[in-house]
Amino acid sequence: MAAAADHDDDFMEPPVRSSSLPVKYVASVSRCTPISISSIVNDFNDEKKRLAREMKFDGILKLPEITNSREFSHNLLSRVSTEDIAIRMGDGSLLYFTDGDVHKVLGIPFMGKELRIPSMEEINHIKNIICIRLNVPEFKKITRTVLTDILSKKHEAPMSDDEVAAFKTAFILLVMTKFLAPQTLLDNICPRYFMALKNLDDIHNWNWARYVVNDIIAAARALANKLTDETKATYINGCVIFLQIFYLDNLELGPLSLKHDCFPRIMAYDKHAIKVRMSMDLKEKNQYKPTQFGMMKLRPRSEVCYNRHTMGMMSAFRAESGAVPSEINPDNSKLQHPSALAQMQFTTNIPTANNLHAKTSTSMGTPGSNGSLDLNRSVKSEQETSLNLNKTYPRQSLCDIEPPSFDLGIDLTPVQESKKVNWIKNYQTEDVSSSTWVAHVKPTAIKLTGTDIHNFIEGNDRVEYPTVSLYTRRLIQLDFEMYGETDAYGRRHFIEPDFGVHAIAGGDYWNPELFRQQFTGPHLKYNVSKCENIHVSLCDIKHWSCYTFNLHRRVIYILDSSKPEKSEDVRQYSRHTWIVPMLASAMQQCLSLFFSDWKEDVTTWAYKEPGVPTHRFEVESGVYTLEFMKNWKGTDVAKELNSACIDKVRANILLDILTIRDNVAALPDFVKQLVRQYEDGVVVKK
Incomplete structure (x- = not known):
């Protein structure tokens, strides 16, 4: 009994974790979930695809199956310079990005009117319109399930005008909430782009790519503040998939560097392609601190479809962009004119082709086979080999002799x-x-x-x-x-x-x-x-x-x-x-x-x-x-x-x-x- 009393739980101190023991690092969860979009659009029939193209969101139809890497997303977002609108490279240089780059990667509209934040009166009015279109009693009843049900609904006959309106509205809400500009909590739709939903026939005339850039900068600034305050960032926002594709597409990865011959660029990067190329850029992996990337250098500008903007060009872009929208300042981006810079930057450096699979047998040939030397020319003296390979030699069974050391003794x-x-x-x-x-x-x-x-x-x-x-x-x-x-x-x-x-x-x-x-x-x-x-x-x-x-x-x-x-x-x-x-x-x-x-x-x-x-x-x-x-x-x-x-x-x-x-x-x-x-x-x- 005495022994039992010595071990009575009422009199035992609870175990205390030593403060000196390291704690394993867990990367922040990204709210950008492309798989929630691709799994739906892959089942679209021709009519639904046509409606998506009418809105100039063709790129979303080509979205491959992508799994978002926590470590890679966190690292890239933490390397975004909010002042320069660029990704900081491992060697200290800057990889600038603009709305034209977003268009090339994601295939969404990048010219037109700026998406400004509506006033509260406009927000309430648009919310009522959305509820009517989606046939829900109140706005807070709109969830991801409601949107996916509308997008996945099978139509035996051509869609009516009301069904088309419901489809377009649900499409924009889901794509923005879960992929292009993920914000706040799950199924809580952010109203900052609602102005574009007033007139569904005008959706393609808004600069959605600029909105994505601004949202990434806002997400990077929020993460930077968390890191400065040494506060745990449980979730991160922003379209980090754009950052991943744009970044990898600009890296010199040797034989794994893809030719820029298909657009939007995201169609060339499924989850496996990203994983392999991401691993090549891995600099340091430690279970007790954030994983570090930035090993590889940039490809030559002549090999990519992006313009690789200079500091001067980015100054013009920032002047056009204005301040990044925020919830505190609801009306700080009022530019309504098309982006001249965006028109200029969309001029590609490389001719466009639309056959991704062609590189299987051509561009992905033996590394280092490119160059000015014409290796396809006829060489008179060329033989299978200069040695006499037409002669065969009788050999004993491989099991009967000892293997040589292959020390050539030179x-x-x-x-x-x-x-x-x-x-x-x-x-x-x-x-x-x-x-x-x-x-x-x-x-x-x-x-x-x-x-x-x-x-x-x-x-x-x-x-x-x-x-x-x-x-x-x-x-x-x-x-x-x-x-x-x-x-x-x-x-x-x-x-x-x-x-x-x-x-x-x-x-x-x-x-x-x-x-x-x-x-x-x-x-x-x-x-x-x-x-x-x-x-x-x-x-x-x-x-x-x-x-x-x-x-x-x-x-x-x-x-x-x-x-x-x-x-x-x-x-x-x-x-x-x-x-x-x-x-x-x-x-x-x-x-x-x-x-x-x-x-x-x-x-x-x-x-x-x-x-x-x-x-x-x-x-x-x-x-x-x-x-x-x-x-x-x-x-x-x-x-x-x-x-x-x-x-x-x-x-x-x-x-x-x-x-x-x-x-x-x-x-x-x-x-x-x-x-x-x-x-x-x-x-x-x-």
Whole structure:
């Protein structure tokens, strides 16, 4: 009994949470819910679509399925400069936006009369009109359910005038409340744009895009005040989806940078497209503080459909816009004239096309294949390869021999490779830098200019996709040159990084047929499905990794130089947990499609992350990845690799690329001499 008394709840102090323990951060909830709109408009019949087009809200009809990311929305809204009407970039520059940009992204009216806040008398009058149109007894009875029921109602015959009025009114109320200008609490409709609802035939003559801009600025100002006061912002307002699409559309994302060939731009960004590109811009993720984005830089202005306004142009825009409307000052935006600036900014820099899927087979080709060099020209000397690939070699069963180390044993005598690379680096002139040094046309066109070579030598940024692709092709050639007449030839295969890019992008960007030539064809004298290892390189944000599919052990090895050695807990690295399944699915589709005897299921394979040498700087990850691909023995890396020898490894990679067979471009004369010396100086260990 005494023991029981000692533990009587009436005499025990309640547990107290230590104030020193960190609290997990939970991002604010955005009231912008595009899925509540797209789920309805996708079921519109032709008559309802025609009514939406009459109001010039065509873009809403093309709204894809989008899930709003809390972290991304909060970060972008917190980076909006309310004074400049711009998004602050990671490098400190400003990405300005105007109503013309809203029109290009969302496809809503961006010229015409300003949407001012009505007086209280006008509000009450318009509320009565709305109640009559929607057939509700009082305004507070109008909820989201009422609006969706009107929009989803099936009409056996053409709609009457009253039904058309109800549809248009419900459409504007729901789209504004849940998407374009979300405000206040759920189902509490904000009256600030009611002036446009007086005359439904005049809806297209109002500047709805300007209203969206003003609402975003008001939402950003409210969030900034919360952050300044260190007050928890439970909800955020504003059309943050516009910010997401506009921001991502302006970023330099390499092969994931979409061509601006379809409008409105939002139709190119479903939830998966946003997620993949958003992850590339991720700068810092910490469960105890807001997630930070801003890793990537802006694309060149010539590649986007936006005008990229200057400070002077934005001054004119702010003068036209007036102050941002607020509930306290109900009549501070009275401009009634069309926006001349908006007319000017709608002139696109890029010709418009309306075929989003065309980029699946064209614009989303091998990264780095664009440029002034005509890689489609006929080259008389071009062959499948300069090697004798018509000869086949009998091989023992793959299970009967031990795998080679693939240590090519290259000794670059008489001149060290680092000295050769320094010559290349120092002898570059402007003409040499701008010229194309390496151009390879099969299976797809890739080129490297002198500037690309110089940037790779410098090693101040990540290794770019064209460099990795060319080196991948060179490794296949080297295997044939070194092992073509032995049983070791064909034990491993290399897939170019565009495979991973398309696999991760998914949707319309993934098509196995785009990669048939990387798995089969006359240039490959072995059956890829019988290889022991298939290496796939992929860059996540700025970090390269190699994903090795071991077809004999049914294991996917993740060779990641950012991970400490001797640790195989792959799940501590979240990026691999979602990348590997997508790569596995893509690999399974290709193997089963291109090889009729493939019976395995790659998607069920285990995956491990063995200990490999780790890099010192993030920009070295590409070099490490290429070295892993070249020297992976099946369980570990054959050659010792560390930061002390990184320059030598980088030089080897470059010289291998410069000696690639079937280069249809002309190397500068001094580089040709160095390449000949490199080839003559190579001594292969027997």
